[in-house]
Amino acid sequence: MGGTTVSTMKQLDNLSGLKEGAARARRENRPVLVSRTAGIPSLDPLSFFASGARWGARNFWSDPDRELTLVGVGAAWRAEAVPMEDRYRAVEREWEELLANAVREPADPPRGAGPLLLGGFSFDPLRTETPLWEGFSEASFILPRFMLSVRKERCLLTVNARVEPGDDPEEMAEALAEEEEELIRTAATLSVAPSPSSYDAFEVEPERWKESVSEAARHIREENLEKVVLARELRLRSEEPFAAAVILKRLQQRQPGSFLFAMERSDACFLGASPERLVKKDDDRLYSTCLAGTAARGATPEEDRKRGEELLADPKNREEHAVVVHMIAEAFREGCGEVRVPDTPTLYRVRDVQHLFTPVEGRSKPDTTLLAMVRRLHPTPAMGGYPQQAALDRIRETEGMDRGWYAAPLGWLDFRGDGEFICGIRSGLLRGRTASLFAGCGIVGDSDPDSEYEETRMKFRPMLSALGGEGR
Numbered sequence: 001m002g003g004t005t006v007s008t009m010k011q012l013d014n015l016s017g018l019k020e021g022a023a024r025a026r027r028e029n030r031p032v033l034v035s036r037t038a039g040i041p042s043l044d045p046l047s048f049f050a051s052g053a054r055w056g057a058r059n060f061w062s063d064p065d066r067e068l069t070l071v072g073v074g075a076a077w078r079a080e081a082v083p084m085e086d087r088y089r090a091v092e093r094e095w096e097e098l099l100a101n102a103v104r105e106p107a108d109p110p111r112g113a114g115p116l117l118l119g120g121f122s123f124d125p126l127r128t129e130t131p132l133w134e135g136f137s138e139a140s141f142i143l144p145r146f147m148l149s150v151r152k153e154r155c156l157l158t159v160n161a162r163v164e165p166g167d168d169p170e171e172m173a174e175a176l177a178e179e180e181e182e183l184i185r186t187a188a189t190l191s192v193a194p195s196p197s198s199y200d201a202f203e204v205e206p207e208r209w210k211e212s213v214s215e216a217a218r219h220i221r222e223e224n225l226e227k228v229v230l231a232r233e234l235r236l237r238s239e240e241p242f243a244a245a246v247i248l249k250r251l252q253q254r255q256p257g258s259f260l261f262a263m264e265r266s267d268a269c270f271l272g273a274s275p276e277r278l279v280k281k282d283d284d285r286l287y288s289t290c291l292a293g294t295a296a297r298g299a300t301p302e303e304d305r306k307r308g309e310e311l312l313a314d315p316k317n318r319e320e321h322a323v324v325v326h327m328i329a330e331a332f333r334e335g336c337g338e339v340r341v342p343d344t345p346t347l348y349r350v351r352d353v354q355h356l357f358t359p360v361e362g363r364s365k366p367d368t369t370l371l372a373m374v375r376r377l378h379p380t381p382a383m384g385g386y387p388q389q390a391a392l393d394r395i396r397e398t399e400g401m402d403r404g405w406y407a408a409p410l411g412w413l414d415f416r417g418d419g420e421f422i423c424g425i426r427s428g429l430l431r432g433r434t435a436s437l438f439a440g441c442g443i444v445g446d447s448d449p450d451s452e453y454e455e456t457r458m459k460f461r462p463m464l465s466a467l468g469g470e471g472r
Protein backbone atom coordinates (compact mmCIF):
# COMPACT_ATOMS: atom_id res chain seq x y z
CA MET A 1 0.00 0.00 0.00
CA GLY A 2 1.45 3.39 -0.93
CA GLY A 3 2.05 6.16 1.62
CA THR A 4 -0.73 8.42 0.29
CA THR A 5 -3.36 5.70 0.58
CA VAL A 6 -2.37 4.84 4.16
CA SER A 7 -2.44 8.47 5.13
CA THR A 8 -5.87 9.01 3.50
CA MET A 9 -7.31 6.08 5.43
CA LYS A 10 -5.98 7.36 8.73
CA GLN A 11 -7.30 10.81 7.91
CA LEU A 12 -10.78 9.33 7.48
CA ASP A 13 -10.40 7.38 10.75
CA ASN A 14 -9.70 10.61 12.60
CA LEU A 15 -12.18 12.81 10.80
CA SER A 16 -15.56 11.92 12.30
CA GLY A 17 -14.46 12.49 15.91
CA LEU A 18 -12.67 15.71 15.01
CA LYS A 19 -15.76 17.01 13.20
CA GLU A 20 -17.89 16.26 16.22
CA GLY A 21 -15.26 17.86 18.49
CA ALA A 22 -15.06 20.98 16.31
CA ALA A 23 -18.85 21.38 16.34
CA ARG A 24 -18.90 20.96 20.14
CA ALA A 25 -16.01 23.42 20.60
CA ARG A 26 -17.87 26.04 18.51
CA ARG A 27 -21.13 25.45 20.34
CA GLU A 28 -19.63 25.61 23.84
CA ASN A 29 -16.95 28.13 22.90
CA ARG A 30 -14.22 26.18 24.67
CA PRO A 31 -11.60 23.59 23.70
CA VAL A 32 -12.70 19.98 23.28
CA LEU A 33 -10.54 16.87 23.62
CA VAL A 34 -10.96 14.32 20.82
CA SER A 35 -9.44 10.91 21.51
CA ARG A 36 -9.42 7.93 19.18
CA THR A 37 -8.08 4.46 20.03
CA ALA A 38 -7.51 1.67 17.51
CA GLY A 39 -5.57 -1.60 17.28
CA ILE A 40 -2.30 -1.51 15.32
CA PRO A 41 0.18 -4.20 14.24
CA SER A 42 2.72 -5.21 16.85
CA LEU A 43 5.39 -2.56 17.62
CA ASP A 44 8.32 -2.54 20.04
CA PRO A 45 7.54 0.08 22.72
CA LEU A 46 11.18 1.18 22.88
CA SER A 47 11.33 1.71 19.12
CA PHE A 48 8.17 3.78 19.42
CA PHE A 49 9.80 5.79 22.24
CA ALA A 50 12.97 6.33 20.20
CA SER A 51 11.13 7.36 17.05
CA GLY A 52 9.06 9.85 19.07
CA ALA A 53 12.16 12.01 19.75
CA ARG A 54 11.02 14.56 17.14
CA TRP A 55 7.81 15.27 19.12
CA GLY A 56 9.51 15.40 22.54
CA ALA A 57 7.53 15.32 25.81
CA ARG A 58 7.96 11.52 25.82
CA ASN A 59 6.79 9.35 28.71
CA PHE A 60 7.45 5.65 29.20
CA TRP A 61 5.83 3.34 31.74
CA SER A 62 5.93 -0.39 32.24
CA ASP A 63 4.80 -2.48 35.20
CA PRO A 64 7.06 -5.14 36.80
CA ASP A 65 5.42 -8.08 34.94
CA ARG A 66 5.50 -6.12 31.65
CA GLU A 67 1.75 -6.71 31.41
CA LEU A 68 1.10 -3.09 30.57
CA THR A 69 3.48 -0.75 28.78
CA LEU A 70 2.56 2.83 27.90
CA VAL A 71 4.56 5.14 25.67
CA GLY A 72 3.43 8.71 25.17
CA VAL A 73 4.86 10.94 22.45
CA GLY A 74 4.24 14.68 22.08
CA ALA A 75 1.70 16.65 24.07
CA ALA A 76 -1.95 17.22 23.18
CA TRP A 77 -2.47 18.93 26.52
CA ARG A 78 -0.50 19.59 29.74
CA ALA A 79 -1.50 20.05 33.35
CA GLU A 80 1.16 21.93 35.29
CA ALA A 81 1.21 22.96 38.95
CA VAL A 82 -0.27 26.24 40.01
CA PRO A 83 1.87 27.69 42.86
CA MET A 84 0.32 27.60 46.32
CA GLU A 85 -2.61 25.43 45.28
CA ASP A 86 -3.28 21.87 46.36
CA ARG A 87 -1.33 20.39 43.43
CA TYR A 88 -3.07 16.99 43.53
CA ARG A 89 -6.52 18.53 43.49
CA ALA A 90 -5.44 21.07 40.84
CA VAL A 91 -4.40 18.31 38.40
CA GLU A 92 -7.57 16.39 39.14
CA ARG A 93 -9.78 19.45 38.57
CA GLU A 94 -8.16 20.35 35.24
CA TRP A 95 -8.42 16.72 34.10
CA GLU A 96 -12.11 16.51 35.06
CA GLU A 97 -12.80 19.75 33.15
CA LEU A 98 -11.07 18.52 30.02
CA LEU A 99 -12.85 15.16 30.15
CA ALA A 100 -16.28 16.65 30.77
CA ASN A 101 -16.95 17.45 27.10
CA ALA A 102 -14.44 15.07 25.46
CA VAL A 103 -15.22 12.95 22.40
CA ARG A 104 -13.96 9.35 22.83
CA GLU A 105 -13.84 6.79 20.04
CA PRO A 106 -14.69 4.13 21.12
CA ALA A 107 -16.57 5.45 24.16
CA ASP A 108 -15.13 2.69 26.36
CA PRO A 109 -11.53 1.89 25.34
CA PRO A 110 -9.74 -0.95 27.21
CA ARG A 111 -7.75 -0.35 30.41
CA GLY A 112 -4.50 1.45 29.70
CA ALA A 113 -5.79 3.04 26.48
CA GLY A 114 -7.89 6.10 25.63
CA PRO A 115 -7.33 9.53 27.20
CA LEU A 116 -4.71 9.13 29.91
CA LEU A 117 -2.25 11.44 31.68
CA LEU A 118 1.39 10.52 32.31
CA GLY A 119 3.64 12.50 34.64
CA GLY A 120 4.56 13.23 38.19
CA PHE A 121 4.91 15.51 41.17
CA SER A 122 8.10 16.80 42.75
CA PHE A 123 9.18 15.26 46.05
CA ASP A 124 8.79 18.46 48.09
CA PRO A 125 7.17 21.63 46.74
CA LEU A 126 8.80 23.62 49.58
CA ARG A 127 12.36 22.55 48.73
CA THR A 128 15.07 24.98 47.68
CA GLU A 129 14.99 24.67 43.91
CA THR A 130 18.18 24.48 41.85
CA PRO A 131 18.72 24.63 38.03
CA LEU A 132 19.39 20.85 38.07
CA TRP A 133 15.66 20.07 37.82
CA GLU A 134 14.71 22.80 35.34
CA GLY A 135 11.61 21.67 33.41
CA PHE A 136 10.34 19.37 36.18
CA SER A 137 7.74 21.39 38.01
CA GLU A 138 5.81 20.62 41.21
CA ALA A 139 3.25 18.77 39.09
CA SER A 140 3.57 18.07 35.39
CA PHE A 141 1.23 15.77 33.49
CA ILE A 142 1.01 15.21 29.76
CA LEU A 143 -1.85 13.90 27.67
CA PRO A 144 0.20 12.46 24.78
CA ARG A 145 -0.53 13.36 21.19
CA PHE A 146 0.20 9.71 20.36
CA MET A 147 0.17 6.91 22.90
CA LEU A 148 1.10 3.29 22.36
CA SER A 149 -0.44 0.85 24.86
CA VAL A 150 0.87 -2.70 24.87
CA ARG A 151 -1.17 -5.05 27.00
CA LYS A 152 -0.69 -8.80 26.88
CA GLU A 153 1.06 -8.48 23.47
CA ARG A 154 -1.81 -6.45 21.97
CA CYS A 155 -0.91 -3.00 20.61
CA LEU A 156 -3.31 -0.07 20.65
CA LEU A 157 -2.64 3.45 19.48
CA THR A 158 -4.50 6.38 21.01
CA VAL A 159 -4.42 9.70 19.14
CA ASN A 160 -5.42 12.77 21.17
CA ALA A 161 -6.16 16.25 19.84
CA ARG A 162 -7.34 19.39 21.51
CA VAL A 163 -9.78 21.14 19.19
CA GLU A 164 -10.20 24.88 19.71
CA PRO A 165 -13.32 26.77 18.58
CA GLY A 166 -12.64 27.72 14.94
CA ASP A 167 -10.19 24.85 14.22
CA ASP A 168 -10.62 23.10 10.87
CA PRO A 169 -11.21 19.35 11.49
CA GLU A 170 -10.10 18.36 7.97
CA GLU A 171 -6.76 20.14 8.30
CA MET A 172 -6.25 18.58 11.75
CA ALA A 173 -7.10 15.09 10.47
CA GLU A 174 -4.58 15.48 7.65
CA ALA A 175 -1.78 16.68 9.95
CA LEU A 176 -2.43 13.90 12.49
CA ALA A 177 -2.56 11.23 9.80
CA GLU A 178 0.80 12.33 8.36
CA GLU A 179 2.47 12.43 11.76
CA GLU A 180 0.99 9.07 12.81
CA GLU A 181 2.20 7.46 9.66
CA GLU A 182 5.72 8.85 10.04
CA LEU A 183 5.89 7.81 13.70
CA ILE A 184 4.75 4.25 13.06
CA ARG A 185 6.86 3.82 9.94
CA THR A 186 10.00 4.94 11.78
CA ALA A 187 9.16 2.80 14.84
CA ALA A 188 8.67 -0.29 12.67
CA THR A 189 12.14 0.00 11.17
CA LEU A 190 14.13 1.26 14.14
CA SER A 191 15.62 -1.09 16.69
CA VAL A 192 17.14 0.09 19.95
CA ALA A 193 20.47 -1.64 20.44
CA PRO A 194 22.63 -0.81 23.43
CA SER A 195 26.19 -0.06 22.44
CA PRO A 196 28.91 0.10 25.11
CA SER A 197 29.35 3.56 26.61
CA SER A 198 31.60 5.01 29.25
CA TYR A 199 31.51 7.86 31.71
CA ASP A 200 33.36 9.48 34.60
CA ALA A 201 31.55 9.36 37.93
CA PHE A 202 31.89 11.95 40.75
CA GLU A 203 30.63 11.35 44.25
CA VAL A 204 29.00 14.54 45.50
CA GLU A 205 30.52 15.36 48.92
CA PRO A 206 30.53 11.83 50.43
CA GLU A 207 32.06 12.88 53.77
CA ARG A 208 29.47 15.62 54.25
CA TRP A 209 26.70 13.08 53.52
CA LYS A 210 28.05 10.69 56.17
CA GLU A 211 28.11 13.59 58.67
CA SER A 212 24.46 14.30 57.85
CA VAL A 213 23.66 10.63 58.61
CA SER A 214 25.35 10.91 62.06
CA GLU A 215 23.52 14.17 62.69
CA ALA A 216 20.14 12.66 61.68
CA ALA A 217 20.74 9.60 63.90
CA ARG A 218 21.52 11.93 66.84
CA HIS A 219 18.27 13.88 66.19
CA ILE A 220 16.34 10.60 66.14
CA ARG A 221 17.83 9.59 69.50
CA GLU A 222 17.13 12.99 71.06
CA GLU A 223 13.96 14.27 69.42
CA ASN A 224 10.48 13.32 68.36
CA LEU A 225 11.65 11.69 65.10
CA GLU A 226 11.61 7.94 64.45
CA LYS A 227 13.13 7.65 61.01
CA VAL A 228 14.42 9.85 58.20
CA VAL A 229 15.45 8.90 54.65
CA LEU A 230 18.60 10.67 53.47
CA ALA A 231 19.67 10.53 49.85
CA ARG A 232 22.75 11.47 47.91
CA GLU A 233 23.72 12.20 44.33
CA LEU A 234 26.29 10.68 42.01
CA ARG A 235 27.15 12.80 38.98
CA LEU A 236 28.27 11.28 35.68
CA ARG A 237 29.82 12.84 32.61
CA SER A 238 30.14 11.10 29.27
CA GLU A 239 31.76 11.90 25.90
CA GLU A 240 28.45 11.25 24.11
CA PRO A 241 24.97 12.43 25.12
CA PHE A 242 23.14 9.83 27.23
CA ALA A 243 20.33 8.21 25.22
CA ALA A 244 17.16 7.48 27.20
CA ALA A 245 15.93 4.71 24.85
CA VAL A 246 19.20 2.77 25.13
CA ILE A 247 19.23 3.09 28.93
CA LEU A 248 15.60 1.93 29.11
CA LYS A 249 16.52 -1.06 26.97
CA ARG A 250 19.25 -2.09 29.42
CA LEU A 251 16.90 -1.57 32.37
CA GLN A 252 14.31 -3.71 30.61
CA GLN A 253 16.86 -6.49 30.16
CA ARG A 254 18.45 -6.26 33.60
CA GLN A 255 15.69 -5.23 36.01
CA PRO A 256 12.77 -7.65 35.79
CA GLY A 257 10.51 -7.17 38.80
CA SER A 258 10.79 -3.36 38.70
CA PHE A 259 8.60 -0.69 37.15
CA LEU A 260 10.35 1.07 34.27
CA PHE A 261 9.74 4.74 33.74
CA ALA A 262 11.06 7.68 31.73
CA MET A 263 9.66 11.19 31.72
CA GLU A 264 11.04 13.73 29.32
CA ARG A 265 10.59 17.42 30.07
CA SER A 266 12.24 19.99 27.74
CA ASP A 267 15.83 18.77 27.15
CA ALA A 268 16.04 16.41 30.13
CA CYS A 269 14.75 12.95 30.94
CA PHE A 270 14.17 11.43 34.37
CA LEU A 271 14.19 7.65 34.24
CA GLY A 272 14.74 4.53 36.27
CA ALA A 273 13.67 1.07 37.40
CA SER A 274 11.78 1.39 40.66
CA PRO A 275 10.62 -1.65 42.65
CA GLU A 276 8.27 0.48 44.76
CA ARG A 277 4.57 0.96 44.02
CA LEU A 278 3.03 3.91 45.84
CA VAL A 279 -0.59 3.19 44.92
CA LYS A 280 -2.57 1.54 42.17
CA LYS A 281 -6.31 1.96 41.57
CA ASP A 282 -8.27 -0.55 39.53
CA ASP A 283 -11.97 0.29 39.81
CA ASP A 284 -12.60 0.20 43.59
CA ARG A 285 -9.48 -1.84 44.39
CA LEU A 286 -6.47 -0.05 45.85
CA TYR A 287 -3.01 -1.56 46.22
CA SER A 288 0.19 -0.30 47.81
CA THR A 289 3.58 -1.72 48.71
CA CYS A 290 5.67 -1.32 51.82
CA LEU A 291 9.24 -1.79 50.73
CA ALA A 292 11.89 -0.77 53.26
CA GLY A 293 14.81 -2.57 54.84
CA THR A 294 17.61 -3.63 52.52
CA ALA A 295 20.36 -6.25 52.18
CA ALA A 296 22.76 -7.20 49.40
CA ARG A 297 22.10 -10.23 47.17
CA GLY A 298 24.38 -13.19 47.79
CA ALA A 299 26.95 -14.48 45.28
CA THR A 300 25.53 -18.03 45.57
CA PRO A 301 21.92 -19.20 46.17
CA GLU A 302 22.99 -20.36 49.63
CA GLU A 303 24.52 -16.99 50.55
CA ASP A 304 21.52 -15.17 49.04
CA ARG A 305 19.11 -17.16 51.18
CA LYS A 306 21.24 -16.57 54.29
CA ARG A 307 21.32 -12.80 53.72
CA GLY A 308 17.56 -12.80 53.18
CA GLU A 309 16.97 -14.69 56.42
CA GLU A 310 19.28 -12.31 58.30
CA LEU A 311 17.36 -9.37 56.85
CA LEU A 312 14.03 -10.85 57.96
CA ALA A 313 15.42 -11.30 61.48
CA ASP A 314 17.28 -8.00 61.78
CA PRO A 315 15.69 -5.65 64.39
CA LYS A 316 16.97 -2.40 62.79
CA ASN A 317 15.55 -3.28 59.37
CA ARG A 318 12.32 -4.65 60.89
CA GLU A 319 11.87 -1.37 62.75
CA GLU A 320 12.45 0.68 59.57
CA HIS A 321 9.91 -1.53 57.79
CA ALA A 322 7.28 -1.51 60.55
CA VAL A 323 7.15 2.32 60.48
CA VAL A 324 6.27 2.18 56.77
CA VAL A 325 3.60 -0.50 57.20
CA HIS A 326 2.00 1.43 60.04
CA MET A 327 1.73 4.67 58.04
CA ILE A 328 0.51 3.08 54.78
CA ALA A 329 -2.09 0.98 56.63
CA GLU A 330 -3.36 4.14 58.38
CA ALA A 331 -3.66 6.01 55.07
CA PHE A 332 -5.55 3.04 53.59
CA ARG A 333 -7.93 2.91 56.56
CA GLU A 334 -8.83 6.56 55.88
CA GLY A 335 -9.48 6.01 52.17
CA CYS A 336 -10.91 2.48 52.18
CA GLY A 337 -13.74 0.51 53.68
CA GLU A 338 -11.81 -2.74 53.91
CA VAL A 339 -8.03 -3.10 54.32
CA ARG A 340 -5.79 -6.18 54.21
CA VAL A 341 -2.26 -6.08 55.67
CA PRO A 342 -0.20 -9.24 56.29
CA ASP A 343 1.31 -9.49 59.79
CA THR A 344 4.89 -10.22 58.73
CA PRO A 345 7.01 -9.09 55.80
CA THR A 346 8.43 -11.34 53.12
CA LEU A 347 11.39 -10.69 50.79
CA TYR A 348 11.33 -8.83 47.49
CA ARG A 349 14.41 -9.53 45.41
CA VAL A 350 15.67 -7.42 42.53
CA ARG A 351 18.97 -7.84 40.74
CA ASP A 352 21.21 -5.89 43.09
CA VAL A 353 19.40 -5.88 46.45
CA GLN A 354 16.68 -7.57 48.48
CA HIS A 355 14.07 -5.75 50.54
CA LEU A 356 11.53 -6.44 53.24
CA PHE A 357 8.12 -6.39 51.54
CA THR A 358 4.52 -6.09 52.75
CA PRO A 359 1.68 -5.62 50.23
CA VAL A 360 -1.36 -3.60 51.36
CA GLU A 361 -4.79 -3.87 49.70
CA GLY A 362 -8.11 -2.15 50.18
CA ARG A 363 -11.51 -1.44 48.69
CA SER A 364 -11.83 2.29 48.16
CA LYS A 365 -14.67 4.36 49.59
CA PRO A 366 -16.82 5.78 46.78
CA ASP A 367 -15.28 9.29 46.93
CA THR A 368 -11.63 8.17 47.25
CA THR A 369 -9.74 9.17 44.13
CA LEU A 370 -6.31 7.95 43.04
CA LEU A 371 -4.71 11.37 43.52
CA ALA A 372 -6.35 11.76 46.94
CA MET A 373 -4.56 8.53 47.91
CA VAL A 374 -1.29 9.82 46.44
CA ARG A 375 -1.69 12.95 48.55
CA ARG A 376 -2.37 10.89 51.69
CA LEU A 377 0.56 8.56 51.15
CA HIS A 378 3.35 10.78 49.84
CA PRO A 379 5.98 10.78 51.18
CA THR A 380 5.74 7.41 52.90
CA PRO A 381 8.34 6.72 55.59
CA ALA A 382 10.24 4.68 52.96
CA MET A 383 10.89 7.90 50.98
CA GLY A 384 10.75 10.62 53.67
CA GLY A 385 10.60 9.31 57.21
CA TYR A 386 8.32 9.38 60.23
CA PRO A 387 6.57 11.44 61.50
CA GLN A 388 6.18 12.91 58.03
CA GLN A 389 6.52 16.63 58.79
CA ALA A 390 9.46 16.31 61.16
CA ALA A 391 11.22 14.08 58.61
CA LEU A 392 10.65 16.58 55.77
CA ASP A 393 12.08 19.37 57.93
CA ARG A 394 15.18 17.27 58.66
CA ILE A 395 15.65 16.46 54.95
CA ARG A 396 15.40 20.15 54.04
CA GLU A 397 17.94 21.03 56.73
CA THR A 398 20.55 18.29 56.39
CA GLU A 399 20.38 16.58 53.03
CA GLY A 400 21.89 19.47 51.06
CA MET A 401 20.51 18.23 47.71
CA ASP A 402 17.65 19.19 45.41
CA ARG A 403 15.57 15.98 45.17
CA GLY A 404 13.40 17.31 42.36
CA TRP A 405 11.38 14.28 41.21
CA TYR A 406 13.59 11.69 42.91
CA ALA A 407 11.52 9.54 45.35
CA ALA A 408 8.42 11.43 44.20
CA PRO A 409 5.06 10.07 42.93
CA LEU A 410 5.23 9.29 39.19
CA GLY A 411 2.62 7.52 37.13
CA TRP A 412 -0.54 7.60 35.09
CA LEU A 413 -4.21 8.41 35.50
CA ASP A 414 -6.90 7.51 32.97
CA PHE A 415 -10.34 8.92 32.10
CA ARG A 416 -12.06 6.47 34.47
CA GLY A 417 -9.93 7.59 37.43
CA ASP A 418 -7.87 4.38 37.40
CA GLY A 419 -4.09 4.33 37.25
CA GLU A 420 -0.92 3.70 39.16
CA PHE A 421 1.81 5.71 40.89
CA ILE A 422 5.28 4.58 41.95
CA CYS A 423 8.05 6.17 44.00
CA GLY A 424 10.73 7.49 41.62
CA ILE A 425 13.75 5.72 43.13
CA ARG A 426 16.68 3.77 41.51
CA SER A 427 16.62 6.63 39.09
CA GLY A 428 18.61 9.29 37.32
CA LEU A 429 18.20 12.56 35.50
CA LEU A 430 19.79 12.80 32.05
CA ARG A 431 20.64 16.12 30.45
CA GLY A 432 22.89 15.89 27.41
CA ARG A 433 26.26 14.49 28.46
CA THR A 434 25.57 14.66 32.19
CA ALA A 435 23.52 12.43 34.44
CA SER A 436 22.65 12.71 38.12
CA LEU A 437 21.82 9.47 39.90
CA PHE A 438 20.09 9.39 43.28
CA ALA A 439 19.93 6.86 46.10
CA GLY A 440 18.84 7.07 49.69
CA CYS A 441 18.27 4.96 52.75
CA GLY A 442 16.28 4.93 55.93
CA ILE A 443 18.17 6.25 58.98
CA VAL A 444 17.15 5.24 62.51
CA GLY A 445 18.76 6.03 65.88
CA ASP A 446 21.54 3.43 65.66
CA SER A 447 22.38 3.82 61.95
CA ASP A 448 26.04 3.68 61.05
CA PRO A 449 27.14 6.24 58.39
CA ASP A 450 29.58 3.85 56.67
CA SER A 451 27.07 1.04 56.26
CA GLU A 452 24.37 3.47 55.06
CA TYR A 453 26.88 4.78 52.56
CA GLU A 454 27.52 1.22 51.36
CA GLU A 455 23.77 0.70 51.04
CA THR A 456 23.43 3.73 48.75
CA ARG A 457 26.30 2.32 46.66
CA MET A 458 24.26 -0.86 46.13
CA LYS A 459 21.20 1.18 45.20
CA PHE A 460 23.16 3.11 42.54
CA ARG A 461 24.12 -0.14 40.79
CA PRO A 462 21.02 -0.65 38.61
CA MET A 463 21.37 2.78 37.03
CA LEU A 464 25.18 2.66 36.82
CA SER A 465 24.90 -0.62 34.98
CA ALA A 466 22.15 0.65 32.67
CA LEU A 467 24.17 3.72 31.79
CA GLY A 468 26.79 1.40 30.43
CA GLY A 469 29.30 0.99 33.23
CA GLU A 470 29.64 -1.28 36.26
CA GLY A 471 28.34 -4.84 35.86
CA ARG A 472 27.74 -4.52 32.10
Ligand SMILES: C=C(O[C@H]1C=CC=C(C(=O)O)[C@@H]1O)C(=O)O
Pocket residue numbers: 229231276291292293294355381382383407425426438439440441442459
Ligand atom coordinates in the same frame (compact mmCIF):
# COMPACT_ATOMS: atom_id res chain seq x y z
C1 LIG B 1 15.05 5.60 49.12
C2 LIG B 1 15.43 4.50 48.50
O1 LIG B 1 15.00 3.25 48.89
C3 LIG B 1 13.93 3.06 49.79
C4 LIG B 1 13.19 1.89 49.32
C5 LIG B 1 13.45 0.62 49.75
C6 LIG B 1 14.34 0.43 50.82
C7 LIG B 1 14.86 1.49 51.51
C8 LIG B 1 15.76 1.27 52.66
O2 LIG B 1 15.98 0.10 53.04
O3 LIG B 1 16.31 2.23 53.20
C9 LIG B 1 14.48 2.88 51.20
O4 LIG B 1 13.52 3.28 52.14
C10 LIG B 1 16.32 4.53 47.31
O5 LIG B 1 16.54 3.48 46.72
O6 LIG B 1 16.77 5.63 46.95
